[in-house]
Structures are given as C-alpha cells and as structure tokens.
Amino acid sequence: MKAVPCNEIVIHHPGYIQSFGYLLGVNALTNTIEFYSDNVPTLFELDHSILGQRADSIGELGFIVGSPQFVFVVSSAEDDVKYIDRILINSREHHITYYRHNDIIYIELEACILNAKDNSILVKKIKNLISLRQGGNIWEFLVEKIKEITDYDRVMIYQFNEDKSGKVIAEAKNANMESYLDLHYPESDIPSQARALYLKNFKRILSDVNDKPVRILSNLENVDLSISSVRALSPIHVEYLINAKIASSFSISIIIDNELWGLVTCHSTYQKHIDLDHRISAEIATFIAANSYHSFLSANILEYDKILISKCQNLKIELLSFQNIADSVSKNINKIREISETEGFAAIIDGQITTSGRTPNSKTLEKIIAWAKTNLEDQIYYDNSFYKTYGKKLGLDKSCCGIALSFINKDQGNVLMWFKGEFQQQISWAGKKENKIKTIRMFDEKTTVVSPRQSFEVYNEEILDRSASWDSKDKKRVIAVKEIIDRTIQEQLFHISNLNAELYKVNSELGKVNEELDAYSHTISHDLATPLTVMKLNMQIMAKLNTENTNIKLINNVLNEIDNMSDMMTNVLKLSRLKYSEYDIIDIDPAKIIDKAISDAKLSYNDSAQVTIENIFRISGEKSMVTQVFQNIITNAVKYSAKKDSEAKIHISSYLQDDNVVFEIEDNGIGIPYTSKKDVFKIFNRMSNTKSYFGSGVGLSIVESIMKKLNGSIDFESVENQGTKFIVTFPSGVS
Numbered sequence: 001m002k003a004v005p006c007n008e009i010v011i012h013h014p015g016y017i018q019s020f021g022y023l024l025g026v027n028a029l030t031n032t033i034e035f036y037s038d039n040v041p042t043l044f045e046l047d048h049s050i051l052g053q054r055a056d057s058i059g060e061l062g063f064i065v066g067s068p069q070f071v072f073v074v075s076s077a078e079d080d081v082k083y084i085d086r087i088l089i090n091s092r093e094h095h096i097t098y099y100r101h102n103d104i105i106y107i108e109l110e111a112c113i114l115n116a117k118d119n120s121i122l123v124k125k126i127k128n129l130i131s132l133r134q135g136g137n138i139w140e141f142l143v144e145k146i147k148e149i150t151d152y153d154r155v156m157i158y159q160f161n162e163d164k165s166g167k168v169i170a171e172a173k174n175a176n177m178e179s180y181l182d183l184h185y186p187e188s189d190i191p192s193q194a195r196a197l198y199l200k201n202f203k204r205i206l207s208d209v210n211d212k213p214v215r216i217l218s219n220l221e222n223v224d225l226s227i228s229s230v231r232a233l234s235p236i237h238v239e240y241l242i243n244a245k246i247a248s249s250f251s252i253s254i255i256i257d258n259e260l261w262g263l264v265t266c267h268s269t270y271q272k273h274i275d276l277d278h279r280i281s282a283e284i285a286t287f288i289a290a291n292s293y294h295s296f297l298s299a300n301i302l303e304y305d306k307i308l309i310s311k312c313q314n315l316k317i318e319l320l321s322f323q324n325i326a327d328s329v330s331k332n333i334n335k336i337r338e339i340s341e342t343e344g345f346a347a348i349i350d351g352q353i354t355t356s357g358r359t360p361n362s363k364t365l366e367k368i369i370a371w372a373k374t375n376l377e378d379q380i381y382y383d384n385s386f387y388k389t390y391g392k393k394l395g396l397d398k399s400c401c402g403i404a405l406s407f408i409n410k411d412q413g414n415v416l417m418w419f420k421g422e423f424q425q426q427i428s429w430a431g432k433k434e435n436k437i438k439t440i441r442m443f444d445e446k447t448t449v450v451s452p453r454q455s456f457e458v459y460n461e462e463i464l465d466r467s468a469s470w471d472s473k474d475k476k477r478v479i480a481v482k483e484i485i486d487r488t489i490q491e492q493l494f495h496i497s498n499l500n501a502e503l504y505k506v507n508s509e510l511g512k513v514n515e516e517l518d519a520y521s522h523t524i525s526h527d528l529a530t531p532l533t534v535m536k537l538n539m540q541i542m543a544k545l546n547t548e549n550t551n552i553k554l555i556n557n558v559l560n561e562i563d564n565m566s567d568m569m570t571n572v573l574k575l576s577r578l579k580y581s582e583y584d585i586i587d588i589d590p591a592k593i594i595d596k597a598i599s600d601a602k603l604s605y606n607d608s609a610q611v612t613i614e615n616i617f618r619i620s621g622e623k624s625m626v627t628q629v630f631q632n633i634i635t636n637a638v639k640y641s642a643k644k645d646s647e648a649k650i651h652i653s654s655y656l657q658d659d660n661v662v663f664e665i666e667d668n669g670i671g672i673p674y675t676s677k678k679d680v681f682k683i684f685n686r687m688s689n690t691k692s693y694f695g696s697g698v699g700l701s702i703v704e705s706i707m708k709k710l711n712g713s714i715d716f717e718s719v720e721n722q723g724t725k726f727i728v729t730f731p732s733g734v735s
Contacts, residue, residue, distance in 0.1 A: 099227065
C-alpha cells in the first residue's frame with residue numbers, strides 16, 4: 001500500500017475534538033442542530049437524540065441560541081470572526097465562543113480555570129510590550145513574558161527559513177530542560193497544510209498527548225474545524241510529540257507582512273491545559289511583539305533603501321557621462337560591484353567582457369552565457385548552489401558557488417553576472433529526517449503514512465560547495481543595478497541630454513518610492529484593521545470582567561491606544577490619497593465651512609471656547625479639500641487651548657493681498673516650542689508639549705499637501721505657552 005505523505009493528510013476536519021472542549025453547530029437559517037460533540041448532552045443533561053432538532057427548543061441550549069451574541073453572529077455576514085463571553089452551566093463558569101462559517105454558527109465551550117481577578121493579572125503581564133518600540137531583543141523579551149503567562153516548561157521562537165525549514169532563535173526554559181536554541185528543524189516537521197492552518201487560526205493547544213478525543217456527531221459530511229480552538233490534532237503530530245517526550249504543547253502564529261514568519265511554541269513534559277484567557281493574552285502579546293518587530297524591520301529597510309537609492313543615483317550620473325553602455329559599464333565596473341556587494345561582477349556587452357573582483361575566467365564566462373541562453377528566461381536568475389550543480393559540466397571553480405544572472409539583451413548575448421564564493425557552515429539539526437513507512441490509526445481508520453520521526457538527537461551537517469543565500473537585500477541591489485543599466489541604455493538610445501536624464505532619473509525614483517509608500521499605507525491599514533478589532537474586543541471583554549479601578553484604568557489606556565492607532569491609519573490613508581484626487585476648482589464662500597468646523601471642535605474639545613470671526617472673503621478651491629484645511633487648523637486651535645487655566649480664545653479673520661485671500665487663525669493655547677518649529681508639517685511629528693492630547697501627528701501634513709495642490713501656502717507664528725497663529729493663503733474667489 002502506498003504511504004500518504006505528511007503534507008497530504010487532511011487535518012482541518014478530523015471529526016473529533018479534544019476532551020477539554022465542547023462543540024455545537026447550529027444552522028443559521030433553520031436554527032437546527034447540524035452537529036455536536038458527543039460530550040454536549042452530558043454537559044447540558046440531555047439525551048443523545050438532539051441532531052436535527054431546533055436548538056431554541058432544547059433546555060439550556062435555548063438560552064444560548066437566544067442570547068444577543070448568538071443573534072448578532074447569525075445576522076453578521078462576516079465569517080470566522082470570533083465572539084467570546086462567559087456563561088454559567090451547572091453552576092460552573094465556562095468560556096463560550098461563537099463564530100459563523102458557511103451558514104453554520106459554531107459554538108465552542110470549555111470550563112474556565114481563571115476567575116476575573118486572575119484574569120486582570122494577565123493585563124499587567126503584557127503591558128510592557130505595548131510601549132516596546134525596538135525589535136533587537138523583542139523575541140527574547142516575548143518568550144520570557146509568555147513563559148510567565150503560561151508557565152510552560154519551555155517557550156521558543158521558531159522562525160521559518162526560505163526553504164520552509166525552521167530555526168529556534170529565542171528560548172526561555174526551566175533549568176532542567178535541554179536547550180533547543182539555534183537548532184534547525186526540517187520542513188516536514190510542520191508540513192504545508194499545518195502552516196496554512198496557522199494563517200487561519202493563530203493559536204493551537206494540545207493539552208494532553210494521551211487525551212482520548214471526543215467524536216463529532218454530524219448531519220454534514222465534514223465539519224470544518226480550521227479555526228476551532230478545540231480541534232483534535234492529527235495522530236501523526238501527537239505521535240511526533242510523544243517521540244520528542246513532550247506531553248502537551250501550545251503554539252501561536254507570528255504573522256508579518258501577512259505571511260507566517262514563525263511560531264511561538266510552548267512545551268511541557270507533563271499534561272497541561274491553560275485557560276482560554278491565558279491563550280488570548282499570549283496571542284495578544286505575540287501580536288504586539290510581531291508588530292514591533294515589523295516596525296523595527298521597516299525602519300531599517302527604509303533607511304537602507306535611502307542609502308541604496310543615493311548610491312544608485314550617483315552611479316546613474318556616472319553611467320550617463322558616456323555615449324554607449326559598453327563604455328558606461330566598463331568604466332564603472334568597480335562601482336557597480338561595490339553597490340552590488342558581491343565578491344565578483346562580470347558584464348558581457350557587444351562581445352566585450354569586463355570583470356571586477358573574483359570571477360571565473362573569460363572562457364568559463366562564455367560557457368555560462370551559452371548555458372544561460374539555452375536554459376534561462378529573461379528574468380533574473382539566482383542560485384546559491386550553482387557550482388555544486390553545474391561545476392563539472394561548465395568547468396567552474398569556487399568563485400561562482402553562487403550566481404545571479406540577468407540578460408540585458410538575450411539575442412545579442414549581453415548579460416550581467418554577480419558571483420558569490422563558497423560559504424562553509426555547520427547546521428545543527430534537532431534530529432535526522434526519517435522516511436519510514438508505518439500504519440497508524442487516524443481516528444476512525446488505519447492509514448499507511450510516512451512515520452513521524454523518532455530521532456531527536458542533535459547532529460551537525462557541514463554545508464560545502466554553496467554560497468550564502470541570495471537574501472532580499474542582495475536581490476534588491478541586483479535589481480537596482482539592472483534597472484539603472486536598462487534605463488541608461490534607453491536614455492542613451494534616445495539621446496537624452498544630461499539635464500533631462502537627471503530629471504527623468506529623479507522622477508522615476510521618486511515615483512517608485514511614492515508607490516511603495518502608498519502600497520505600505522494601504523497594506524498596513526488593511527492588515528491592522530482586523531487585529532485591532534480583535535484586540536479591542538478582547539480588551540472590552542476584560543473591561544467587563546474587571547471591577548478594580550486600577551485594572552479598568554490600564555484597560556482604558558490600551559483601548560485609547562487602539563483608537564489612536566485607528567485614527568492614525570485613517571489619516572495616513574487620507575494623506576496618501578491626496579495626490580490621486582481628481583477635483584474641480586470652484587468659487588467658495590468658506591463661512592459655512594468655518595462655522596461647521598468651529599461647532600465640531602467645540603463639541604469635541606471645549607464647548608466654552610470663545611471664537612470670534614471677521615471679514616471672511618470668498619476663495620478659489622475644491623470644497624472637500626478646503627473643508628479639511630479649516631477642520632484641521634480650527635480643531636487644533638480649540639483642542640490645544642482646552643486645558644489652559646485661562647479662557648480659550650480663538651480669532652479667525654481674512655484679508656485680501658494681491659490676487660490672494662489670507663486667513664489668520666489665532667489662538668491663545670499652548671503654542672509650539674521653538675525647537676520644534678522646523679518639524680511642524682512632518683508626518684507623525686508631535687510637539688513635545690502635546691503628549692497629553694489625543695492626536696496622530698498627521699493633520700498638518702495633510703493641510704500642507706492640500707495647500708500645495710490648491711496653489712496656496714501655509715505658515716505660522718507661535719510662542720510657547722502664549723499661542724499660535726496659522727497663516728493660510730488661498731487664491732481669491734469671485735467677490
């Protein structure tokens with residue numbers, strides 16, 4: 001019989017759940033029970049003939065399906081969003097989770113271990129993560145914090161490599177536990193379908209490897225448990241844990257850039273179940289850490305990109321000082337290699353071979369080109385085992401253990417090649433990969449599978465004849481150099497003057513940066529929306545379960561920060577969309593716009609603020625943009641005058657100056673510190689004296705961008721602790 005590979009075994013509808021949980025599926029359209037775990041009747045003291053019955057007519061189940069949470073999930077069109085609460089069953093408190101999937105309302109239950117007071121302690125244990133901004137030691141901090149929350153014997157950060165194998169990069173453990181730090185694990189340990197589930201359900205627990213799973217009785221062919229918290233795990237995985245002498249485990253997904261970057265993995269040598277509140281707290285801590293690390297990476301990438309763009313701009317100028325690409329490249333060959341940061345670089349253009357650094361000889365380069373023309377397409381080719389694969393066939397030496405290759409013109413044989421030498425390393429594997437065949441019972445039937453590995457003894461593998469991998473920075477440099485050479489060829493062919501070539505180069509680079517920033521703004525806003533909602537929901541649940549003033553204050557602080565982040569994302573999107581806005585310039589009387597902005601600001605921040613208005617002239621502009629300008633400036637004036645001891649006073653006036661209308665909005669608020677004046681219109685910049693005021697630091701950036709689009713301007717005068725006057729100049733309208 002043919003063995004089923006691990007990555008082909010279906011794990012998301014096993015037909016069983018773990019015994020600590022209870023599962024019920026109710027049809028959202030008919031209110032009938034479509035499936036239930038075999039332990040549900042015992043919990044609710046019912047007989048076992050409830051399949052197909054209306055849930056609202058069965059004892060205590062009627063109370064559950066009549067609850068506001070159940071009704072809300074039924075009416076919601078959104079699948080797989082969980083709503084969590086607590087409920088008393090037979091005088092014992094249980095966690096209850098509702099979610100909708102394919103017109104079935106899933107109801108999951110499990111007994112509570114923590115009381116409300118215990119639960120409040122969890123908030124304190126993760127509060128330090130909220131203010132963490134640097135990613136250098138985030139994982140070491142996280143494993144310590146999750147070990148404190150969960151009390152597992154070992155907590156690890158497991159990072160996936162490009163080949164889907166993994167490595168332990170951080171660890172917190174009991175003193176008697178063997179260390180797994182820096183050990184590598186093969187891809188087969190966490191196969192593809194398991195990784196796919198970690199992208200749908202961010203946490204997974206196995207309380208006891210010896211647990212007897214509970215059968216699901218169902219009218220459906222399969223019950224999808226992809227996001228279930230009580231899903232029974234594959235017997236293959238259970239046997240793997242037993243072989244590794246692990247009695248219970250808990251894992252949390254680390255999601256970065258919408259991809260499964262790694263896992264937080266917790267192990268215990270004895271049976272262990274932790275409360276759902278513990279699991280949610282660990283999940284929140286992991287989410288905060290992942291976002292902190294992502295911010296850390298993004299800042300480094302942006303700084304690196306700035307340096308790379310600057311180097312490429314200088315190289316472009318040098319390349320354009322020659323009349324043809326062969327001379328451009330040959331005269332700048334060393335600069336190209338320096339920017340590429342590879343050990344060797346070769347360019348073959350119009351039959352002329354030019355090299356820099358350590359490269360194969362000319363005859364070998366010609367063999368590589370001939371091979372590439374037959375075997376490669378026009379895209380860039382990367383290989384870190386080129387020597388190992390083609391060394392004998394092409395007569396290579398170890399100067400080209402790794403190669404990146406790109407055609408400039410394939411028909412003419414013009415090509416660019418980057419080379420890396422051998423990178424010898426030793427990899428410590430946490431046991432050898434095995435391919436033994438075994439028949440095991442997969443719940444209801446026996447299946448012949450590739451056996452879970454039994455070897456967990458560390459062994460070292462020596463890696464030879466290969467270069468270091470081509471990582472994202474390597475590829476970014478290679479692509480940048482290729483694009484510059486391609487554009488240089490185009491500009492030389494069309495005889496673009498040096499001045500125009502430089503303008504073309506600047507616009508092209510700026511366009512690329514702006515596109516990346518826009519994509520980043522939209523991605524961040526989209527990717528953070530759901531997690532922020534989940535965080536807010538969990539915090540609100542914690543708030544409902546807490547009565548102590550100190551705890552409520554901490555929870556409200558978290559909720560305020562979540563709202564602040566949502567406001568910041570909204571403002572970033574507004575800013576990024578400004579340059580794409582299509583608009584008509586019309587004659588506008590801004591009086592009503594100003595009145596509305598004043599009313600809104602006073603309602604939100606200071607109803608007693610005195611606002612005086614005089615001489616409002618008509619202007620030329622686009623109505624929605626003009627509205628944003630006055631809303632932002634007037635709101636700031638009222639807000640930053642709201643907490644002064646003296647009465648808040650704002651004065652708004654305008655006057656004609658040449659063909660323009662100049663507005664002055666003056667307040668007696670906190671003012672702008674002298675040291676901060678140069679940064680007022682920078683995005684996300686907030687003054688040192690505004691920390692106690694809610695805000696995102698985006699509003700004035702939006703105003704400045706709008707005024708540029710409207711051919712106007714904005715300036716200000718300010719004295720700290722005395723007030724600020726903003727001076728906004730519009731083109732005049734029809735008087």
